[in-house]
Amino acid sequence: MATLGDHDYDYASVVRHEELDYRDGGLIAGWAAHLAGQVTVEVGQVLPPHSPHCAGCGPDNSAGLHLRAVRTASGVEAVHSFDEAQVGAPGIAHGGAVALAFDDLFGFSLYTVGALAVTRSLTVEYHAPFLLHHPYTFRVQVTNRTGRRLLLHAEASDATGKKTGSADATFVVVDPGHFAAGAEQEQSQGQ
Numbered sequence: 001m002a003t004l005g006d007h008d009y010d011y012a013s014v015v016r017h018e019e020l021d022y023r024d025g026g027l028i029a030g031w032a033a034h035l036a037g038q039v040t041v042e043v044g045q046v047l048p049p050h051s052p053h054c055a056g057c058g059p060d061n062s063a064g065l066h067l068r069a070v071r072t073a074s075g076v077e078a079v080h081s082f083d084e085a086q087v088g089a090p091g092i093a094h095g096g097a098v099a100l101a102f103d104d105l106f107g108f109s110l111y112t113v114g115a116l117a118v119t120r121s122l123t124v125e126y127h128a129p130f131l132l133h134h135p136y137t138f139r140v141q142v143t144n145r146t147g148r149r150l151l152l153h154a155e156a157s158d159a160t161g162k163k164t165g166s167a168d169a170t171f172v173v174v175d176p177g178h179f180a181a182g183a184e185q186e187q188s189q190g191q
């Protein structure tokens, strides 16, 4: 058991990819079912990665961030330390890597919506440098839904609670067919 922000959580409770039902239609069908609430995700539970090789959260991507997002009552949270693989200026995380973290965690907050959606726009404010090897807490929530359009907001803070970044995004709800071309390409390449 560990503490993340205001929440205790247990990594053993993570929903594993193999527990999702991908038999009928593969990964995206599994994701859609999961986001639609057919698999219960409790507050405090670590959420499954978007895909095994996702650049933000995939455990099998050696160049990825390996984010671990936890479901909270209002959205999701993650604590993350950037390392040399994401360096920009010496000792400081690259802004693009910080944007990746925000975007990926926005994707996790879809659990509170129960629908598949993708990023249409993303704005990041860098309030202070994200130092390598320092833990930052990211908190993300969906603030509004109008039709297919979702507005999302996130904040990141350092261990003292000082705000180091914030982000706003518009996501647009899509059906599973949105991912078909990418999935077909991956299959044809034998991945």
Ligand SMILES: CCCCCCCC(=O)SCCNC(=O)CCNC(=O)[C@H](O)C(C)(C)COP(=O)(O)OP(=O)(O)OC[C@H]1O[C@@H](n2cnc3c(N)ncnc32)[C@H](O)[C@@H]1OP(=O)(O)O
Pocket (backbone or CB within 6 Å): 031, 050, 103, 104, 106, 107, 108, 116, 117, 118, 119, 120, 121, 146, 147, 148, 149, 170, 172, 174
């Ligand atoms: C499974 C989840 C994984 C999450 C991983 C982390 C997040 C990601 O990395 S996602 C990958 C990056 N994003 C993408 O690849 C998306 C690429 N873009 C697209 O495919 C399309 O532009 C897409 C699907 C977003 C929208 O296209 P389309 O379906 O034609 O929508 P469109 O009709 O233009 O607009 C839909 C709605 O959004 C609104 N909208 C579109 N753009 C904006 C915008 N910039 N701001 C506000 N609203 C907007 C429209 O007004 C419309 O609203 P309404 O339904 O109320 O009329």
